[in-house]
Amino acid sequence: MAELAVQQPHKKKRLIALLANEQDILRRMSWKSMDSALEPLKSMSTVLSDDPDMANAKTWAQQVAEIRHDVEDMFDRSSSGGGSPIRLFLDRRRMVKRLNSRIDAIKLRLSLLANLDDRESPANATRYRMDDRQLDPLSVEEVEALGIERRRAEISKWLLGVGGAPGEGKLKVMSVVGEAGVGKTTLVRSVYNEPQVRGRFRCHAWVTVGATATAADLLRRIMLQVFLESPEAMPANVDSMDEMQLADTVGRYLGDKAYLVVLDDVWSSEVWDYLGVALPDSGMGSRIIVSTRVIDIGRQCRWASRVETLVHTPLDKGSSLQLFLRKASRWVGCTPDPELKEIAAEIVRECRGLPLLLVAMGGLMSTRPQTAEAWQDVLDKLRRTRDLELALPAVLWLAYNDLPSRLKACFLYFILFPRTYCAKRTALVRLWVAEGFVQKEYGRTLEDTAEAYLHELIRRNLVQVTDYYDYGKVRSCGVHDMLREIIIHKCEEDNFGASVTRDAGKVRADVRRLSTVDTKRDDFLRDVSAGHVRTLFMLGASAASTSSLLAIIPEYKLLRVLDLEGAPVDRLPEELPDGSCLRYLSLRNTRISKLPKSLRKLTHLQTLDLKGTYVSHLPAGITRMDSIRHLLAYRYYSGQHPPYYYALGVTLPRGIGQLRDLQKLTYVEATRDKGTLVELARLTQLKRLGIVKLRSGDGGTLCASVAKMTELLSLSASSSDITEPLNLASLDPAPRKLERLYLRGPLPELPRWVLSLRNLQRIRLRWSSLKGDAIVHLQCLPVIELALIQAYDGVTLHFTEGFSNLQILEIDHLTNLELIRVEGSAMPMIHKMSLRSCRSLTTVPEGIQRLKHLKEIHLFAMPDAMVASLKEGGMASHVPVIRVYNQHRDISQ
Template sequence: MARNHKEGMLLTSPKEKSRSKRKEEGTMSEMVRQLPQRRLEVPGDVIALLAKEQEVLRRMPWGNMEPVRSVSAALRDPGITNGAADAKKWLQQVTEISRDVDDMLDRLEEARSSSSSSHGSGRVYGLLSILSPNVLLAHRRMAKQVKHINSRIDAMKLRLSLLANLDDRESPANSTRYRMDDRQLDRLSLEQVEVLGVDSRHRRETIKGTLSDETVALKAISVVGRAGVGKTTLVRSIFNEPLVRGWFRCHAWVTVGAASSAADLLKRIMLQVFLERPEMPANADSMDVRQMADTVGRYLMDKAYLVVLDDVWSSWSSEIWDYLGVALPDNGLKSRIILSSRVPDIGRQCRWPSAVHIFHHSPLGPQDSMLLFCRKAFLSDEAPSELKVVAKEIVGECHGLPLLLVAMGGLMSTKEQAVPTWQGVVDELRRTKDIQLNLPGVLWFSYKDLPSHLKACFLYFVLFPRTYCAKRTALIRLWIAEGFVQKEAGKTLEDTAEEYLKELINRNLVQATDYYDYGKVKSCSIHDMFREIIIHKSGEENFGTLVTRDDERIGANVRRLSMINAKEDFLSDVRASNARTLFMLGASSASTSSFLSSISDYKLLRVLDLEGAPIDRLPEELPDGLYWRYLSLRNTRISKLPKSVKKLTHLQTLDLKGTYISKLPSGISRLQNIRHLLAYRYYIGRHPPYYYALGVTLPRGIGQLRELQKLTYVEATQENGTLAELGNLKQLKRLGIVNLRESDGPRLCSSVSNMTELLSLSASSITLDEPLDLHSLSPAPQKLERLYLRGQLLKLPSWIFSLRNIVRIRLRRSKLSKDAVKEMQSLPVIELALIQAYDGKTLHFSEGFSRLQILEIDHLTDLEHMSFGEAMPNIQKMSIRSCGMLNSIPDGVEGLKHLKEIHLFAMPEAMVSSLKEGGADEHKVEHIPVIRVYNEHRDISSIIL
């Protein structure tokens, strides 16, 4: 095969063409004989796309391979709706072809990049790099691959043309208008929906009554029912209720799932129980199962506790019950245990001597099912009159299961409200019944209805352990690194990825598991029933897999691997040439070292996550041809990056949080595509100021990284011009800077004024007594939502009062005056923290703070009196810590009608005593469900009102 440089084409000799044609005809004849007798619904443009793929491959412009990549991307989701299993397998090969094309192009780019770096730059050098032996060899190999792929495409076109009547076919029945409206993220998730039926509400109150009755002996409550019926939702709504939490000193929620051993289960319980202590026992990692059970049992022996063991999949052995009996003792303090399970007799298996209460959680009835569906689909309690009949049919397909009802409701909220569109969905649901894995058709339809880019985002959850909640920010960065996020005009990739996640949550395919106090999703996960679909589809398409210690081997072509405590030699059986993503969670020292020594074999790797791996260095010389876009070394022992990190020019995210790196090499400034640079760790101590961020020193040239969106935390050093260069980073959304001197203030303000997209700003002075001069910031970034300032302010900068989007302010060591606190009352903050920030003896919130929900008062050591007037009408949570002169609860707290929680840390005994039964201030707080008191060692005690 020869190369025609003039036309940019691949030429094949007549002899080769004849031989290839005979071979292809034989292959096609064999395919014809294997065709099924039934027809398959195939979108008409699949064959056209295959033909276009062939054309761009034959006339491929070597200087610009984007046309090939564009067509390849379009082929990744053929959009199959139904048909014989064999035919579906053929269509899966269409997706495989597109991926093989991507792999081929990546290898060519690798060869060209390597050649360019050795020949220099410029027009002459460019010609030399094209003619270099490595590139010519890559071209020859690629020509053979192109020929092979085009043969596969010819056979595929024939298959599809015989399977589908393309001349007179209509659009697929499930082809509907895909839209994403502008409403805020709907927080009517399964968590908030709780239980809608009369029976469910009654069951909820009955369970609460069992938790709170006067029986002092330990009680166990089991909630049983089929998957998707809402057991977890019911139990979590009870567990999270402030009134219920106030009944117990210790709380633990353990998602059990397929935990197969006593050691695994006890470890999960211990981790949850000790969340409310400053740290785990020092020898926790080396404990055997008996020691873990004893440790937990001793800690809980003098505490009223509530422990939830959620989603128990199977019956437990007598050994597990015996260890649970030690870890969860009957301490005579009204402790309670709740189990939720699909196992009908799980409650009868309990070994605790006290009574076991069993509640069967049933599906919703027709009326409550329709109500739940309508709230998701129409944001109303009923359907429009013209859609009532068809809506009832869709609800009938959900069989009263809340999971299916909210999934279909979320999906239908994206559809045009027209009878033909909705009837098409009903028809498709009926065709989808009784298919693979014996899962409800609604689940499969919810997946199939997704656009291709959202399918990839959804399938990505296969890489996370079942009990793992994915952090929103990390998930978005991973999707971008994988290339799932499509560029949209006027939006950053992060903005678009946020919309993807909102859409998946709105459809209830993904569940938000935690929110920040100011409303944004913090973490998310998927339901087990959807996980079965994800595992099936990921395996079918070689998308990715989760590897555990029990796995011996995986498919040769799998592209994404997440290794959870896998065997040390597992990677030796993996075809490194296909791997694009590698998570090494809980990796051993041997397996990590083995991987690092063979990095050069992973030519196509894009995402590498080594979080928590037992490593203290990367190879000093990283190999050429690495195309990493995402690298996480979080919580490793690495203290220095190699200079060769400059080769990672495609890198978008570099996560160094929790490492020992204090200085970044000069080559960082060459990473022109980097968007997120996280490099800090926290000092944590028992004395003021408790914790603070330790940043990294940046090299000169940081201002060249114009794509940066997140930069935390950096040292404020004048010597290398960091403060001035920050002004070039106009796309920054989050900036954290530490060790500021008073003289640094004007320069920092000048730079920050250029950051019009900034959402979060954190600035800390070099010492607690160093003034923080931020008064000259003009104009202030008007999108700013979160502001964290540590250092003396004396008075608040005037620009703060212009922030109309601010939701959180945390001030530390500010030494504010009464007037400064009063001035803040008009700000729209949801959370306000004053930590060593005010030196006065009295603090009066007279009015304003209309949106405030959380107030934190910490180490105001001179404060003797605190009061509320008409301020903070919506406050829900108040925390007061280490205010040694404050001997009474703030005046006016009785008027805060929405206040649900008060937390008191190391406060005077006089205040604590006044709140107890019969105390002078008991009447002020009788409407507040939860009041908790923590002593100076952070052990917890409670006041139950």
């Protein structure tokens, strides 16, 4: 076996070389070179057949044979003499492209297995993907107030009008066409998010296309969304599939389902070439919506039964003025004086009815006094800017130039996030602090001030929110394409930073901030001066480019930010950049298991992100990093049968209490000597704490430490196993600012202090085994989200009043539960309810018809009787979206 282990990697590498040779021949071949084209494939077949013990040899042999047959078919067609030379050339080029994609897939699988110690594919850097996010400058309420309700109604009717007129069950495409900034995305999104629309279609996908997306990338992003209802059905080898395999997999899955797919910002009709297989006409009334600036793109979809075009035009004068004043005025419902309104009309005229320009200008005016003099001054500046005849609208240049210098740097930082990606709020805040953009303000932490900067950019409508947490906070954000053009121009002019994509050329040698996006070049840093780079991101990097980077990291003496999230690396160089400069180090979702000893030199490090790595113990040197503010170190168990505790934390060295500036610490393992729990009492600035493997005797020590954490916003505590009680009753006083509480483990009783949390927004109880009326006591809390997961042993859940703010209710594995009853004024704001694996719950919750705001019901592995009663009883007829998962049925309204 040892000999086999040595030989197999060499054979795999030999196969890779043969595949590469085949691709080279295919690219250069003439029409009479079939023998030379087939020779590498024959050699591969020999290698595979001679070694049946090689993993997957039979499967690969079949795939190689299929490629051989396709090459032969291509030559046969070319020698038949039919068709024009141009047509033959185009057909050949298309076939070669597809063959090479299939060969690439086999090469990737072989390369991953060539090293027997590395059997995992590289992590995907999907953290910033913009798909299914809301990058809109307007809220739905503002859309409704703009006089475009007729267009919304037209799209909505087109989506919902299925089953009436002949042909309504056929696949149809709508193309929404309009110039940049006119609000195409906003219009489509406002319909896409309607509960009736969400309920009409079983599968949904929103994909931002753009000019540079590859076929495989788009198909993979569609797959990730349409498989949400049945994630277990998604193939395990998604990352190594070529475009034809992806298209075929998605197409077969959607073959018997009604789906809605939005392709946002399409630049080329080539998108239809491979989507025809992936998005079939299932006869279920499926719909595709395309937003584009090019009117002919939608019409190029030849395989849809019908293509409609909706031209989205700018707003009229009245709606433009209304939108501008809504954004610019500090008072709601008041009419400005005539002189101010006259100036406003002149400003609005410069915006040409484009919502993007109107909200940007309105955001600027919201910072000005509501006087004619102040507004006239802005109008004069706008006209002078317009006279410069800039390539982009003067409004956007003025909106940028009006920013204070501290906000300009924060705004330009979005250059590092590609156009189809979004930036997480928490990461953005830490990055701005690490870069030194944030000025210290009395009574505020640097992070609080950075948050204020972000909200100011959002208020000015230069940054748009792409996602919110359920408890209301911004989760991620991005910038519109037209504003990105401003950013690109200023970054080039000021040498602020650059983003290197797979097709980009060289970057300037003295670049200061650099992000790489899916680049496959291993020399992209060759011409960059290490003495100038302050910030380096790796997004979706290849193994080649990452290894090139690791070799030269020690040369980057002035590096402040190093972000390797998702990069295929399993080690860091022994010597890291000079500790006097590095402030931010992210190794999230890498395969790193050990930190180098030189880590102790990073005395000014503020953020160390080890989430998703294999690091299980933090070295003693970390206690010397007394500037650290955010320490994230945990990963989730990813096997098929997770243990009781599936978030794996890290052990801390003695002396962790010296890190007095720590604000976030997750997850740490409780030590048997309670030393870690005692030291936590010194971390009084903590805002988030996660601790695991607690024993019943640890409760008093932990509570004594947490009581001193007056700034704590989030607390997660887990016992060591399902039989170990979580004794937290002695916490006094409870952190009054606490917003999120996650408890995992048996609770002898519900701690009384929980009921005193007046700021609590989210509570998740797992394996709590509460009894009696314990859950009823929670009704006084102001929570937005409540999750009970194996948390209650009772037979009845009786909600009589309270939960006045509750919007999301999740009930999971309450095996004794037979009845849910809603009475009185309980849960008046709930809009989403999820029931999972409650095997004794066979009837619809009593009183569900009282929940007038309920928009979604999701059932996972629930009894058939429950499903039948929900469908037939009529009590939930007012709920637009009802989903049943893992039971091969859909009862959408």
